[in-house]
Amino acid sequence: MSRINKIKGFFDLFPPESTSYMFMEDKAREIFLKYSYQELRTPILEQTELFARSIGQETDVVQKEMYTFPDRKGRSLTMRPEATAGVIRAFIDSPASSSGGVSRFFTLGPMFRYERPQKGRARQFHQVNAEMLGEDSPYADAEIISMLWAYLQALGLQEMTLEINSLGCPLCRPGFDTELKHFLAGNDPEVFCEDCRRRSDSNPLRVLDCKASGCRDMVAGAPRIVDNLCQGCKEHFDKVLEILNSFNIPFKLNPFLVRGLDYYQRTTFEVISDDIGSQSAVAGGGRYDGLVKDLGGPEIPGIGFACGMERLALLLRGIREKPLDFYLAVLHQDAMHKAMQLVQRLRGKGYHGEMGFKIRSVKSHLRQANKKKVKTCLLLGLDEMQKNQVQVKDMSTGVQRAVSQDDVEQALGLVFQPRNNNF
């Protein structure tokens, strides 16, 4: 029979890579729970309009990157291309949205975008997300950024840059857009790339983020949002930076940092690494104070970030599964049942291990055990069965001794303690 290919841009995660993902997920839960963020799991499939309305009709994500299709009754559904919209929708549906106070959520899981795969970019990819709803204080911005930073530190990642900017709010942004349009219109259209010629009128802010060399040179002299913020936005931004400074979180102001999702306003940020190919953004986020209302909820402010696990995985080093505690080698069919009983008992005591189901030579079993890098090899054959014993061999020292079958866990305990996590 012919084989069936997996879908382009979709990947199977085998060990040791899957171990890195367990590690990233465990650390996310460990850190985020300390900050009082609770795990929220939302559906992968949502009504298409949810994303069209929140992310923005004009964005690349909505225009050409979504997995959108009709269900059996003809309703348009979309596989989530990002997490925030679904979290907000769920939040609006929940009692939390009308009971006041601050809600903190994190989510883990797959996202889907129809793009050409390359290093650090897949069609199904995984994100760690966090969102805080109901608080517009600059301290909220600082909290969530510092939590992201703490998470990256906890993963042991170095050499990353936090870039930050403010996009203004509905009070100051329109004025700035107008000023920016005037500036762009004053330049020779020839210096723009094709995209920016179009954008310079429809979405001038995006031109600031263009990587084309012509646009870049031209933009260097453009007016900056940070110089044109209204009083409220300026105070907010200054306060965020002040708090980050006081907590020794290093950041770089990037006046050209513009996120690709339309719902951001005020604080936006990205974490960049030079070490993961051309897709350099490891994490990104920002404030979205108008979004809950735009999605039919009350006027509640919010801020959040997304962190790309595929990109983190490229940076993780030395995450390896711990070796198994034991491997039990069965040397005769008559010892098989007893062997399984022993193995089950050891697992009940917290030891991790397996048994070989094939009757093979001691040499062959030990080669297996050695290859699996287990700490100890237990041998059970006819001799041991007659004496009610098991041979316990420490694989690092080669020391071996016979112990009573009743005392195996005690014997293992003399060599090492049962482990309590997977890394």
Next chain:
RNA sequence: GUGAGUGUAGCUCAGUCGGCAGAGCACCAGGUUGUGGCCCUGGGGGUCGUGGGUUCAAGUCCCAUCACUCACCCCA
């Protein structure tokens, strides 16, 4: 959506001017009557991505096609 590159053993790859399909690693067995790693000997493994063409002869040249990779774009 655009561009470039790569497809040969489980993995990494070599294969000259078109002339018998190769290496290293991995795997299995033996070197010890029931003892791993190092070493030695032997062994199993191939639709040379697929289809067509040129030729006495194609892994090698030509065409098509599929897959993968990287980059643009965009983003995490």
